Amino acid sequence: MNVRRLAAIDMHGSRGTIRRRRIILAEFLVGVVLMVTWGGWLVASANGFGTRAIGLWLVGAGLNYAPLSLYALALMRPGALDAELAGADIDGELRRYTVLQLWVFVPLSLVAFAVRDTLARRRAG
Template sequence: MNVRQLAAVDMYGSIGVAWRRWLILGEFLLGLVGGLALGLYLILRGGPPGPVVFGVWVLGAGLNYLPLAVHALTLVAPGALERELTGVDLPATLRYYSVRQLWLVVPLLFLGLELARMIKGLRSSA
């Protein structure tokens, strides 16, 4: 799964209205900050193991929004989103990623995918 392409397709949507990219950027930033804040609160509050474990899960799910937010910040520049989606079969890719977005609930998955992509890129350029 390509996290950058997921961010781009989500920001563009089905018809590419300009306000959607800002709405999705806000969603990604809120998911990151909100997930980190709530997760840390539940973990640091202590108490019974249930809320602490839930806090760890929320923190991990919130960290999935980090690569999405970073990519979204680079894609709001004029023309960046359109360049990213050049040559992409948008309807098919939108359908593909619409289902894959559910994987956000797996803690650290998107962060791990992005780190793996970065490591692979470093190895191939060396």
């Protein structure tokens, strides 16, 4: 699972319009802010274990949008998205990453994948 590639494919979609890039960037940014805020509020104000657990899940899933947001911001630079997807089979990757994006619902999974990839890049070069 490559989180940067997920962000790039999601931003490009089937046509690669600037409008889609902006919408996806907004989705990622709003996702992290709203989910973490709402989850934090639930954790702080919950009386029962179930509500607190939902709050913790919201915080963890919301934090998955943080690396997506950072990559999306980097890919908004002129030419960055095109360079990331140069030579890619967009349709094939769209099908693949449509399924893989379900990892966003597993708390902190995309954070862990992004950290793993960052550490691997640092070791390699």
